[in-house]
Amino acid sequence: MRRLAERRTDRILDTSPNGIVILDENLIIISMNPTFKQFFSCSDAVLGRPISYLMDPAPFEKLVSGVADRFDITATHRPYNLHCRELLYILKEEKQVVGIFINITSEQEQEKKLKEIRSQTIEQANELLEHQVKMALNIAQFLGESTAKGEALVRKLMTLSKSDEQGSE
Incomplete structure (x- = not known):
């Protein structure tokens, strides 16, 4: 039953029209869905790299430092010709940061x-x-x-x- 739920969750993440990235507490990319890869013109090669490789890490740094526990911001990523509404939050128990990017270009x-x-x-x-x-x-x-x-x-x-x-x- 648990395995079925995990597969369903993976399918939801893989088919989401929104870009989703998961970072560890050091802001290293540990997972991203296909839409995120498309938005930021990247591949699995960026797994294990800091989020700063793709974008300004400031909002993520504020989350990790405890300044806020979530952000709902609009940002422009000029190198990618992308305007996004970004929902960023922390999974405290897992010590991970989640970013959901909604393309509003x-x-x-x-x-x-x-x-x-x-x-x-x-x-x-x-x-x-x-x-x-x-x-x-x-x-x-x-x-x-x-x-x-x-x-x-x-x-x-x-x-x-x-x-x-x-x-x-």
């Missing part, structure tokens, strides 16, 4: 694209507003000039009309 990229679209939309709205204000000012100027010319013409006609009336008297 596509969500980050979508968020970045959405921010770009928002920025472009705001820029276009500002350009449209500027154009409308300029257009309104031009129309107002044109109306003002037209009114002034019309007023001058009416005054001229009135003056001519008065002088015609006075001349005919």
